[in-house]
Amino acid sequence: MVHGYTGSPEDLASLARVLGRRWGKDAVCNLRLSGHADDTMPAFESQAYENAIAEAVASHRRRGRRIILVGHSTGGCLALGYLRSSKALPDLLVLAGTPAAVNGSDLTRWEKHRQHLPAVPLGDVACMVTYINRVGLSPPPGAFPVLVLHGACDDLVSPAGTSRWRDGRCCGPVRKVIIPRTGHDLFIGPGSRIALDCIDRAISDAVLRPEPATSQAAASIGAMETRAAEFMATGCSRAHHLTNSPAAARALGRSLRCTAVIETDPFQLNVEITSRCNLGCAHCAREHHQRCTKDMEITAFEYLLDLLPNTFTVVLVGLGEPTLHPQAAEFVACAARRGHRVGMVTNAMALDEGLSRRLIAAGLGGVTFSLDSVDAETVAQVRAGTDLDRVLSNIGGFLKSAKGTIPTAVFTAVSTRNVHSLPELADAVAGLGVDAWMLSDMNFASNLSIALAKHWRPSFGTAIGRAIQLAFSRRLPVLSVRALEALGLQSHYHDYLITTPAGLGHRSEDHHWCLSPWQTLPVDVDGNVTLCDCQPRAFLGNLFEDALGDIWNGEALQAHRRAMRSATPPEACRICPRF
Numbered sequence: 330m331v332h333g334y335t336g337s338p339e340d341l342a343s344l345a346r347v348l349g350r351r352w353g354k355d356a357v358c359n360l361r362l363s364g365h366a367d368d369t370m371p372a373f374e375s376q377a378y379e380n381a382i383a384e385a386v387a388s389h390r391r392r393g394r395r396i397i398l399v400g401h402s403t404g405g406c407l408a409l410g411y412l413r414s415s416k417a418l419p420d421l422l423v424l425a426g427t428p429a430a431v432n433g434s435d436l437t438r439w440e441k442h443r444q445h446l447p448a449v450p451l452g453d454v455a456c457m458v459t460y461i462n463r464v465g466l467s468p469p470p471g472a473f474p475v476l477v478l479h480g481a482c483d484d485l486v487s488p489a490g491t492s493r494w495r496d497g498r499c500c501g502p503v504r505k506v507i508i509p510r511t512g513h514d515l516f517i518g519p520g521s522r523i524a525l526d527c528i529d530r531a532i533s534d535a536v537l538r539p540e541p542a543t544s545q546a547a548a549s550i551g552a553m554e555t556r557a558a559e560f561m562a563t564g565c566s567r568a569h570h571l572t573n574s575p576a577a578a579r580a581l582g583r584s585l586r587c588t589a590v591i592e593t594d595p596f597q598l599n600v601e602i603t604s605r606c607n608l609g610c611a612h613c614a615r616e617h618h619q620r621c622t623k624d625m626e627i628t629a630f631e632y633l634l635d636l637l638p639n640t641f642t643v644v645l646v647g648l649g650e651p652t653l654h655p656q657a658a659e660f661v662a663c664a665a666r667r668g669h670r671v672g673m674v675t676n677a678m679a680l681d682e683g684l685s686r687r688l689i690a691a692g693l694g695g696v697t698f699s700l701d702s703v704d705a706e707t708v709a710q711v712r713a714g715t716d717l718d719r720v721l722s723n724i725g726g727f728l729k730s731a732k733g734t735i736p737t738a739v740f741t742a743v744s745t746r747n748v749h750s751l752p753e754l755a756d757a758v759a760g761l762g763v764d765a766w767m768l769s770d771m772n773f774a775s776n777l778s779i780a781l782a783k784h785w786r787p788s789f790g791t792a793i794g795r796a797i798q799l800a801f802s803r804r805l806p807v808l809s810v811r812a813l814e815a816l817g818l819q820s821h822y823h824d825y826l827i828t829t830p831a832g833l834g835h836r837s838e839d840h841h842w843c844l845s846p847w848q849t850l851p852v853d854v855d856g857n858v859t860l861c862d863c864q865p866r867a868f869l870g871n872l873f874e875d876a877l878g879d880i881w882n883g884e885a886l887q888a889h890r891r892a893m894r895s896a897t898p899p900e901a902c903r904i905c906p907r908f
Contacts, residue, residue, distance in 0.1 A: 612773070
């Protein structure tokens with residue numbers, strides 16, 4: 330670890346402690362650059378600094394260590410300078426608050442930042458600026474991964490310059506994370522836990538090496554789903570996290586490891602990009618919670634994706650209607666460019682021809698249409714505000730534009746209010762030409778009064794049976810809600826088929842199916858993470874304020890995972906059809 334020219338090892342002390350606990354204290358070298366032992370400012374001696382880095386690296390190499398370089402501020406430039414002169418290839422380079430170039434406005438910020446600190450001789454300032462600009466324009470030879478960390482509130486090195494690191498200044502893959510509400514001292518104060526967690530996780534990924542079992546699993550999953558094969562081909566860490574996810578285990582027929590602590594990153598990210606909705610569905614959780622009207626900024630969405638590079642599936646879903654976001658297509662494109670499989674759940678009211686084409690062109694990888702009935706009276710009761718003709722026309726228009734290139738499904742929330750209209754709906758859904766029809770009984774305690782499981786009648790079974798029979802006769806698979814987070818579904822959809830009416834209203838007293846707390850991260854428009862989509866008010870933390878690791882393996886989620894596997898699962902789980 331290399332501190333900046335006017336900094337000290339104390340700037341990186343918290344990172345040294347975190348990495349020391351993970352890898353052992355002897356694995357961490359927090360350099361003190363020559364002349365930085367007191368309060369006086371030493372001369373800027375770039376060669377001496379590079380030599381110190383070289384000596385530390387050589388010491389680790391002699392012990393058979395692999396090398397991770399972390400440079401804070403000017404320390405990142407010194408690390409780059411060392412790599413250029415030595416032609417060494419680290420397993421990972423972390424540039425934390427590092428300038429890619431320095432101009433006049435940068436110097437003004439630098440002087441303001443140091444106004445209460447010892448003065449730096451003008452000649453040394455000139456040497457430092459020359460060195461930074463020279464190193465930034467001349468990338469080191471060889472390719473290696475680079476993590477660029479920057480504080481959104483950095484008053485010394487502008488975060489706007491971080492994009493330059495992707496402009497040929499580094500030959501390997503570059504991941505950039507701009508941490509909200511964080512200044513130049515990334516490892517001290519607000520946002521420091523996020524910065525520490527990002528580096529810790531990035532190092533764990535960097536030291537991974539391909540294993541035969543991972544390669545075999547990746548090949549099997551890739552054969553099921555082309556997008557997964559493309560995703561895993563972009564990095565060893567992506568293959569590791571995807572093949573070891575619960576969804577992959579289920580797709581490959583392996584036994585599940587539902588432990589309290591998860592060693593892999595989330596398989597799926599469910600993001601609410603807007604809290605606005607154009608319907609008033611009686612069974613929706615938003616009917617019981619006051620929400621402020623808000624659209625997520627695309628920069629916030631990019632930040633979430635940068636935090637979760639190994640997450641395969643990104644779904645635009647939540648208590649808001651994603652197609653109401655004026656930049657919905659840009660959100661899809663943003664995730665698709667990074668290699669994620671992008672899904673969307675929509676009521677299709679605003680899904681006109683133009684938006685459909687933009688979403689498809691942006692790289693949408695799957696869409697689920699919410700449709701509970703085609704009986705006008707029933708629709709008015711369960712989905713107030715729905716223009717049924719418009720919805721059916723929009724779905725048909727989307728399917729026509731997609732030309733069978735995008736997996737599609739209709740999702741139906743079944744209750745005592747619409748169960749008798751299912752046969753008519755089955756006929757309509759089959760006529761649309763979607764790939765699957767997914768049925769679910771009610772969740773949420775507030776919906777128990779209309780849940781099939783609580784009020785089962787023989788007539789319900791008759792209506793459901795007729796609907797299933799009609800759908801199957803039209804070659805339309807009828808799937809359980811348990812298929813929502815599946816991987817390679819087209820290859821093993823039979824595992825999720827609803828074949829008997831009673832299956833729709835069945836509840837289990839112990840855990841069999843739900844994998845959400847082990848693989849899915851639901852995030853609302855404000856960045857709040859919840860236990861699961863079925864408990865939208867059970868907050869675990871906020872990704873703009875808290876570290877991902879502190880949430881994903883925090884005490885609350887660990888306790889919930891243990892409770893789900895216990896003899897007395899949480900009530901919210903026992904009433905949920907996915908459990």
